[in-house]
Amino acid sequence: MPQQQPEQQAPPVQRLRVRYAKRGRLRFTSHRDFSRAFERAVFRARVPMAYSSGFNPHPRISYAGAAPTGSASEAEYLELALAEVVDPAAIHAVLDEALPPGLDVLEVVESPGGSLADLLEASRWRIDVAATPDVASAAAERFLAADEALVERMTKKGMREFDARGAVVALAVLPEAPASGRTSLDVVLRHGTPAVRPDDVLRGLATVAGLDAGEAPLMTRLAQGPLLDSGEVGDPLAARA
Known part of the structure; x- marks a missing residue:
């Protein structure tokens, strides 16, 4: 049959x-x-x-x-x-x-x-941390000045070490305070392999600059799309038929 x-x-x-x-x-x-x-x-x-x-x-x-x-x-x-x-x-x-x-x-x-x-080449994130604006700004400056920020994360292939600094296109402290009273970091991350996540950036900030983000920092992706020459994240739906 x-x-x-x-x-x-x-x-x-x-x-x-x-x-x-x-x-x-x-x-x-x-x-x-x-x-x-x-x-x-x-x-x-x-x-x-x-x-x-x-x-x-x-x-x-x-x-x-x-x-x-x-x-x-x-x-x-x-x-x-x-x-x-x-x-x-x-x-x-x-x-x-x-x-x-x-x-x-x-x-x-x-x-x-x-x-x-x-089209999804980068993401812009807002990360709310427990540090004061002055402490967060100083940590961001030290992080950006570093050549690398090695962090570890468990992956499907086991524990892996990689550089969190290389994926960070921009990192700044937002002037407005979130409703929680915490300080907000504005982070643009370039996508790559391995993918660097916002929690990896927090670990890098802790390693390089001693930043304590506090318990359960809120991480919100604000945009995702093409990485523009300006360093901004573009709209992947902008080019429409």
């Missing part, structure tokens, strides 16, 4: 790029849990998804540049492949309604083509 061949799905007819936020207690949602919640939301909202071919078809959703678990974010991105042409504004509305508060859809645009992941 000939072996049954897997069903071949039709190619997508439209792709949409989605910017979403992780806020409040939902910042502790892991990427795996978010992807499950998002697939359920797509099903409930009856989004006309394109599916992969094979014996176990799944909706074609491409995730890019997910923030570390425990970090809040205003700039998470994914791309949907659809079986029908739809109005991006309508998909924005139904997805935001289907997701729980704290996982909020901020923008949906039609994809101009190319790789979304390739």
